[in-house]
Structure formats: C-alpha cells, structure tokens
Amino acid sequence: MKKFKRFMQVVLCTVLMGSVFLFGNGRAFAEDQYITIKKGDTLFSISKKYNISVEDLKEYNQLNSNKIIAGQTLIIPDFEQTKPIYVAVAGSFSKKSNADKRVSFLKKNKIEAIVVKKVINSKTYYRVQAGAFSSKSKVEKMIKKLKNNGIKDAFFLTEKPLHINGITLGSSFDQLVNKFGKPTKTEDDNNTSSLYYKNEGAGVRVTINPDNASIEQLQVYPEFLKTTSVPTEKNKILQAYGNPNEVKIVSCYESATCEQIIYQFNKNQLTVQIDRDGKTVQYLDLRKMK
Known part of the structure; x- marks a missing residue:
C-alpha cells in the first residue's frame, strides 16, 4: 500500500x-x-x-x-482518448448465418471484416464491420471500396471509445480525479485505489498499470458519487452509449436477478449492471475484453 x-x-x-x-x-x-x-x-x-x-x-x-x-x-x-472513431458497416442482418456469408464474401475480395452483435429494442442483429478508422477520409475510402464490390448498403457510423465520465482505459489517474473530483478518502491496495466521495461505499475503484501508469480497469458506483454526470438509470445509459452488444440476466444478491448491459468496442468492454428494480444502475465496469 x-x-x-x-x-x-x-x-x-x-x-x-x-x-x-x-x-x-x-x-x-x-x-x-x-x-x-x-x-x-x-x-x-x-x-x-x-x-x-x-x-x-x-x-x-x-x-x-x-x-x-x-x-x-x-x-x-x-x-486524444475520446476522439471519434469511424466504423465501416457492410450490412446488418437478423440472422448470424447471413452476416457470416457477407464476411466470407468480403474476405474473398481481400477485405477484412468481422461480425458484431447488437441488441436493438430487445432484438438481436448482426452487423458486419469492415474496419474502424481515426480518419473520416479513410472510412469514406473503405465505403467506396465496399460499394465497388457490390455492397450497396454499406455506410459508416461515428463512435467514441468506451469511457466512463470521459475516462477511458489509458487515461491517467490525474485525469480521473479532474473528472470525478477530489475524494474525501482514498484506500490503496497494491495497484488498485478506492476513492470515497459520499456515504460509506467507494464511488470509484481504479487499477493502474505499473508499467506505464495508465488506467487498466475502472469501476464506478454512481450511488456513492457526488458528480451527477454519470448515468444512474438504465434509460440514461442507453441514451449515453446507444444500443449494446449484449444483454444478460445474472444472479446478483439475495437470490435476485439483475440485468447486465454490455458494450464492446476496440477490444474494450463496458459492463453496466442494473439493479433488480430494472432501472437503477448498480455499477459500471470498464476493462479489456477477455
């Protein structure tokens, strides 16, 4: 410590x-x-x-x-961490088998693509993603290339890296404190620090990578924060982050079940757990995908 x-x-x-x-x-x-x-x-x-x-x-x-x-x-x-990223989409399908066929077709034409699952209004769709670019001109070139290969429904989306209150994996501890405010108390355990803002629970738990001093995992509990900029309800999460990649029902406490809303982007994963009331955010967890 x-x-x-x-x-x-x-x-x-x-x-x-x-x-x-x-x-x-x-x-x-x-x-x-x-x-x-x-x-x-x-x-x-x-x-x-x-x-x-x-x-x-x-x-x-x-x-x-x-x-x-x-x-x-x-x-x-x-x-730099929260600059927009442009995602090339080569079609969206209700059946995964159709999305897989589109990926195979693109790979035959030497265009790398993957299938990304999205949950929209409780329905699952399979999006074919043909690259993510930091430059708008590059994604426009990819869209043109896709259309030249017969993908007439190709388009691009603008997305931001996964974050909590503007803090991404790779941000610094100093940036975190500037966004969430100075805690009233801090408890340290090896490379993990718990930041207290109000009541008895830790509002933020952050793990620092000792090799480069960057944030490698971030957990946030809105109930124990002073800032109001972190979504506290399910509908606000959906407004802030859009359609998730996956929704799961999990056991939480006292034999109750809770909902997890999961976002995955650029090898990072944001998990938001909703309380058993179906609307209150218990916590947000941002980490590298396994």
Whole structure:
C-alpha cells in the first residue's frame, strides 16, 4: 500500500512538471498541460489557442465562472482518448448465418471484416464491420471500396471509445480525479485505489498499470458519487452509449436477478449492471475484453 501511494505521488508530480507518459507502442496518453495565466489572458483566448471549449476548460479546472487571474494555473486536458472513431458497416442482418456469408464474401475480395452483435429494442442483429478508422477520409475510402464490390448498403457510423465520465482505459489517474473530483478518502491496495466521495461505499475503484501508469480497469458506483454526470438509470445509459452488444440476466444478491448491459468496442468492454428494480444502475465496469 505504501509503495502504491509513493508510486502515485511520483506519477502526479511527473505530470505536473509537464512530462509525457508513453504506451509500449510509443503513443502518449497523459499529455495534459499545466499553464500559468498571464495578464490579458481569458478563457476564450486560451480555448482558441488550445482548440478546446470554454465549457471543458471550466469543467476540468472546476471553475464556477469565467474569471481567471494572472499567476493562476490551468489544466489543458488532452482529449486524444475520446476522439471519434469511424466504423465501416457492410450490412446488418437478423440472422448470424447471413452476416457470416457477407464476411466470407468480403474476405474473398481481400477485405477484412468481422461480425458484431447488437441488441436493438430487445432484438438481436448482426452487423458486419469492415474496419474502424481515426480518419473520416479513410472510412469514406473503405465505403467506396465496399460499394465497388457490390455492397450497396454499406455506410459508416461515428463512435467514441468506451469511457466512463470521459475516462477511458489509458487515461491517467490525474485525469480521473479532474473528472470525478477530489475524494474525501482514498484506500490503496497494491495497484488498485478506492476513492470515497459520499456515504460509506467507494464511488470509484481504479487499477493502474505499473508499467506505464495508465488506467487498466475502472469501476464506478454512481450511488456513492457526488458528480451527477454519470448515468444512474438504465434509460440514461442507453441514451449515453446507444444500443449494446449484449444483454444478460445474472444472479446478483439475495437470490435476485439483475440485468447486465454490455458494450464492446476496440477490444474494450463496458459492463453496466442494473439493479433488480430494472432501472437503477448498480455499477459500471470498464476493462479489456477477455
């Protein structure tokens, strides 16, 4: 526990000094900048300089007004983690066998594709996904390629990486605290930290990857949070994240059954457990797919 506390102190200090942490593939994930306000600066001028909205600046810095003063420090958050991803869709089918046939056809034409299950209005559909791209121009090229190969119903969707309150796997602990607020108490156990905000339960449990200081698992319990930006009801989950990939009925407590709404994207999985009342969110769990 002491080792983890010292580790997190080093992480936070390093971020404050403007250092950049890297994944094994060399991609930066904790690129938040800390700037000092100069005379004449305004939130509007800073937002234009760093291509970020005034609202996001205020949220990340917990500002109640647009007033800032010279000498004040502001966080300029990095939104690389939540940039939209463009998904090429080569058809949607009610039968998996038809989706599989479409995938086989595409592979014969040297186009890689997979079948992704979606639950829409309690009905299961099988979507053929022919790639996910960070560039809109690239997904448009793929759609053109699909149509040239006879897939006339090809289209693309815009999706965001799976997140909880704007925090994705790969975000930093510092980014998490900026989004959820400073906890009243923290308990550490090896690389896992429990953050308390109100009542007796932990509102957030986060596991940090010691190799690169990034978040590798995140569990959130809305009942014990102060922030109201995390959905607390099933209908709000569906509004925030859209149609899930899977819905399961599981045993929860006192011989009761609960519903799990599961989202899968880019090798990550978000599981949302709904209480036995059928509407209240018990927890949200974000982790790598098994």
